[in-house]
Amino acid sequence: MQSKMNFYELDNGLKLYFYPDYTKHSVMVNLIVKFGGIYSDYMIDGKHYHLVDGMAHLLEHYTIEQSKYGIIISELTKRFMKANGYTNRNRTVYYFDAVKYTDEGLNLLLKGIHSPVFTEERLSFTKNSIREEIRADQDSLNSRMNQIKMDQLFKKYSYRSTIGTIEQINNITIQDVENAFYSFYQPANEIIVVAGNFNEKEMLEKIKTLYQELNFVSHKVELEKLKEPKEVNKKEDTLYFPTARPIYELTFKVPVHHMSVEQKMKLDWYLPIFLDMNFGILSPVQQKLRNEKIIDHSIQNSFSIFEDYWLIQIGSYTEQKEVFKKEIFNVLKTPVVDKEIYDLSINESKMYVSLRPEQLNIIVPPFIENLIMFSYPYLDKVEYLDTFSFDEYLNMINQLDFSSFIETEVIDTEK
Numbered sequence: 414m415q416s417k418m419n420f421y422e423l424d425n426g427l428k429l430y431f432y433p434d435y436t437k438h439s440v441m442v443n444l445i446v447k448f449g450g451i452y453s454d455y456m457i458d459g460k461h462y463h464l465v466d467g468m469a470h471l472l473e474h475y476t477i478e479q480s481k482y483g484i485i486i487s488e489l490t491k492r493f494m495k496a497n498g499y500t501n502r503n504r505t506v507y508y509f510d511a512v513k514y515t516d517e518g519l520n521l522l523l524k525g526i527h528s529p530v531f532t533e534e535r536l537s538f539t540k541n542s543i544r545e546e547i548r549a550d551q552d553s554l555n556s557r558m559n560q561i562k563m564d565q566l567f568k569k570y571s572y573r574s575t576i577g578t579i580e581q582i583n584n585i586t587i588q589d590v591e592n593a594f595y596s597f598y599q600p601a602n603e604i605i606v607v608a609g610n611f612n613e614k615e616m617l618e619k620i621k622t623l624y625q626e627l628n629f630v631s632h633k634v635e636l637e638k639l640k641e642p643k644e645v646n647k648k649e650d651t652l653y654f655p656t657a658r659p660i661y662e663l664t665f666k667v668p669v670h671h672m673s674v675e676q677k678m679k680l681d682w683y684l685p686i687f688l689d690m691n692f693g694i695l696s697p698v699q700q701k702l703r704n705e706k707i708i709d710h711s712i713q714n715s716f717s718i719f720e721d722y723w724l725i726q727i728g729s730y731t732e733q734k735e736v737f738k739k740e741i742f743n744v745l746k747t748p749v750v751d752k753e754i755y756d757l758s759i760n761e762s763k764m765y766v767s768l769r770p771e772q773l774n775i776i777v778p779p780f781i782e783n784l785i786m787f788s789y790p791y792l793d794k795v796e797y798l799d800t801f802s803f804d805e806y807l808n809m810i811n812q813l814d815f816s817s818f819i820e821t822e823v824i825d826t827e828k
Contacts, residue, residue, distance in 0.1 A: 417432075417791065417792060418430040418431065418432050418606075418780065418790065418791065418792060419431045419432070419433075419613065420790060421617060423600065423620075423621060423624065425600035425601065425624060425629070426599075426600045426601030426602075427600035427601070427603055427604075427605065427620075427624060428603070428604045428605070429604075429605050429606075429607070429617065429620065430604070430605070430606045430607070430780070430784075430790065431606075431607050431608075431611075431613050431616065431617075432606070432607070432608035432609075432776070432777070432780075432792075433608075433609070433610070433611055433612075433613050434608065434609055434610065434770070434773070435610050436610075437608075437609045437610045437773060438512055438610060439510050439511060439512045439609050439610065439773065440510070440511055440515045440607065440608070440609035440610055440611045441508065441509070441510045441606075441607070441608045441609050441773045441774065441777055442508060442509055442511075442515075442518065442519060442522060442605070442606075442607050443506055443507070443508040443604075443605065443606040443607075443777060443781065444506070444507045444508070444522055444523065444526060444603065444604075444605055445504055445505070445506050445603060445604040445605070445606065445781060445785070446504065446505040446506075446507075446597060446598055446602060446603055447503070447504055447597070447602050447603070447604070447785070448469045448472070448504070448505055448593075448597040448598075448602065449469050449500060449501055449502045449503040449504045449505060449575070450466065450467070450468075450469050450470060450500060450501070450502050450574065450575030450576070451502035451503055451575075451719075452464075452636055452637075453465075453466070454636075454637040455596075455634055455635065455636055455637060456633075456634070456635040456637060457592075457596050457632055457633070457634050457635075458632050458633055459633070461637070462592070462596075464593060465577060465581040465584070465585065466574040466575075466576075466577035466578065466581050467543070467547075467574065467575070467576050467577020467578070467581055467582055467585075468577070468585065468589070468590075468593050469500050469505055469575070469593075469597075470500040470505075470543070470575050470576045470577065471539065471540075471543060471577070471582065471585060471590065472505065472590065472593055472594055472597075472598075473498050473499070473500045473505045473507075474539050474542065474543060475529055475535075475536070475539045475590060475594075476507075476525075476526045476527075476529050476594070476598070477498050477507070477526070478535075478538070478539055478542075479529045479530055479531075479535040479536075479538075479539060480525040480526065480528050480529055480530070481525075481528045481529075481530050482521055482524065482525040482528060483525075485507070485521060485522065485525040485526060486498065488521050488525070489509045489511075489518055489521055489522065492511070492514040492517055492518060492521075493511070493512065493513070493514070494509040494510060494511040494514070494518055495509065495510040495511075496508065496509035496510070496518075496522075500575055501575060502575060503785055503786070504781075504785050506781070507522060507526055509522060510609075510773070510774065515611065516619065519619060519620070519623065520623065523620070523623045523624070523627075524623060524626070524627065526598070527598060527627050527629075528627075529594065531587055531590065531591050531594075532587065533587050536585075536586075536587045536590060540582055540583070540585075543576065543577075543582055544579050544582060546576055547576055547577065547578065547579050547582065548579075550574075550576055554654055554656070554823070556574075557652055557654060558652060558662070558821065558823065560574070561650050561652050561821060562650075562662075562664055562726075562819065562821055564646065564647065564650070565645060565646055565647040565648070565649075565650050565664075565819040565821065566645050566646060566664065566666050566719075566722075566724065566819055567641060567645075567646055567719075568641065568642055568644065568645075568646045569639040569640065569641045569642075570639060570641060570719075570720075595630060595632065596632045596634055597634065599629050599630075599631060599632060600624060600629060601631065602634060604784070605620060606777060606780065606781060608773045608776065608777050609773050638720070641720060641721070641722070643666065643668050643722075643814075643817050644817060645666055645817055645818070645819050647819065648819055648820060649819070649820045649821075649822075650819070650820075650821055650822075651821075651822045651823075651824055652821070652822070652823045652824070653823075653824055653825070653826045654823050654824075654825070654826060655825060655826055655827075656823050656824070656825050657825070658709075658730040658731075658732070659730065659731065659732055659734075659822060659823060659824050659825070660728060660729070660730055660731075660822065660823035661728055661729065661731050661734040661737055661738070661820070661821075661822050661823075662713075662726055662727070662728025662729075662820070662821045662822075663726070663727050663728060663738065663741060663818055663819070663820060664724055664725070664726045664818060664819050664821065665724070665725040665726075665727075665815045665817065665818045666722050666724060666817040666818065666819070667722060667723045667724070667725055667813050667814055667815065667817075668721060668722055668814060668817075669721060669722065669723050670721035674787050674788065674789065676809065677787060678783070678787050678789060679801065679805070679809065680723070680809055681787075682762060682798070682801065683801075683806050683809055683810065684716055684723070684725070684810075685716075685758075686754075686755060686758040686759075686806065687748070687806075687810050688714040688715075688716070688725070688727075689714075689754075689758070690748075690749050690751060690754050690755070690758075691744050691745075691748050691749050692712045692714045692727055692741075692744070693712075693714075694711055696712075696744075696749065697749065698712070698740050698741070698743075698744050699711065699712050701740065702729075702731075702737065702740060707731055707733050707736050707737055707740070708729045708730060708731050708737065709730065710729060710730045711729065712727060712728070712729045713726070713727070713728050713729060714726065714727045714728075718786060725815075727741055728821075734820075734822065738820070745815050748810070750807065752803050755803050755806060756803070759798060759801060762798055763795045763798050763799075766793050766794065766795055766798065767795050769792075769793070776792065779793060780792055780793075
């Protein structure tokens with residue numbers, strides 16, 4: 414077992430990260446395409462392209478289901494491998510975890526994903542399954558809330574759904590799919606992460622050979638990034654949706670463009686501590702609101718990253734939104750400062766990081782997340798967490814600007 418990822422870059426621009434660990438019985442291979450659902454406007458070979466919502470997700474399905482090698486995930490599963498693919502806001506990932514037949518798996522994954530057969534009939538087949546997925550998503554409260562909140566939060570960015578709408582999917586042509594595939598599914602826009610029991614030198618040569626056998630046409634792809642102001646687009650909005658109790662949620666649009674990559678990475682550790690300390694199940698405000706019957710459930714809190722903003726969400730089931738809002742802002746004005754809780758949280762994080770190498774499916778995803786979100790190509794280590802301090806935590810938290818926020822309510826349709 415080693416403590417770092419080994420990096421290679423091929424002449425074609427493909428980036429490789431290897432984590433050999435001979436104590437494991439399996440090998441996990443991840444093919445990452447830097448194309449997700451969050452962005453819409455690109456310059457491809459100097460020409461502007463606008464992609465509809467759902468294109469990256471459709472391509473994920475299409476490359477898996479319409480390869481000349483068959484349905485890729487099914488073929489890998491037949492060889493006793495755990496395999497799947499997924500698309501999120503900033504990437505598409507295909508992976509398998511194999512105890513044996515690794516060479517076959519590598520061949521199927523890399524050649525299969527890069528060898529779709531483009532026909533109108535095959536596209537129609539793929540669209541059918543995606544339409545069913547969209548219909549299920551439309552019944553999701555979280556999905557509907559996310560759409561409303563994104564429209565509230567951003568002036569320049571319109572809501573981007575990873576799976577799109579039925580109308581958008583219906584209007585995608587086979588030419589659109591081909592153009593997107595050949596633009597984004599090329600070595601310079603891909604990353605391969607391999608972890609587990611494998612020979613590093615042999616793996617490098619196998620991947621080189623497989624990519625040499627594939628035909629690629631290089632395209633220059635540049636993301637058109639918009640300059641988003643700190644101000645929100647719409648302060649308040651209401652979703653009418655079947656719910657037993659009203660839901661009220663505050664979402665803060667916190668700018669972090671002034672922070673370095675290192676600071677953002679540390680904030681990624683510090684922010685959960687802050688939220689749990691101030692709004693978690695044992696926090697004073699949660700105890701107070703429950704005792705006073707303002708809420709009869711826990712305060713939910715979470716955060717996500719969108720461009721130069723961190724979106725911090727705090728909400729609960731409540732029929733007294735003004736009281737709830739006042740208490741949340743009181744906490745933000747004078748937050749809980751407890752070094753003992755901080756120390757316990759950091760020690761818990763250290764334990765979690767130290768145990769990651771025991772399982773490949775725990776050590777690889779955080780590495781990919783750091784790589785894509787922060788361009789940080791290293792494994793988290795306990796020694797890194799040792800550099801954290803309570804004073805630094807306080808300093809970073811105190812710099813957060815909570816002045817820009819939205820209010821979102823969910824009220825039952827029958828009310």
